[in-house]
Amino acid sequence: MEQSVNTSWRRLSDPQHGLDEGRVDTVRAEPVRILIVDSDISLSNSLELTLHASGYSETRVAYSGHAALAIAAVFRPSLVLLALDLIDMSGYEVGRLLRARAQSKDLRLIALTPSHEHAGRELARAAGFERYLLKPIVAIDLQGLMQMQEDGER
Helix, strand or coil, rough: CCCCCCCCCCHHHHHHHHCCCCCCCCCCCCCCEEEECCHHHHHHHHHHHHEEEHCCCCEECCCHHHHHHHHHHCCCCCCCCEEEECCCHHHHHHHHHHHCCCCCCEEEEEEEEECCCCCCCCHHHCCCCCCCEECCCHHHHHHHHHHHHHHHHH
């Protein structure tokens, strides 16, 4: 008996050509919408490029707290990577406002911090942050975070 291996693949967003829709249950996964908020323009852009390279194409970048609030109102992110050291507002305040204004209860806030010091941990928890990422962001840390995000959606 000859064995064959099927090496075809498709994305969930691809049309289902040739499939019997009566027999196949389809899952329509919404892409993860990610808002990056950091006054450091080069770090923000680099983080966005890393996310795009990893397959996360639904991203927006804000370089200030006020811009983040305006973008979030329209974009409705499911994940926000938010620097705590913004130039115009406290990252904690931005986090609180994003959480309060979120139309989805599934909004996840991740703090971006330049320091190992976690003196603001209680403030971050009170503002609704779930985790910290140390800046500069290491690709493996970001990858682990995104895997946890996907696991949390299931």
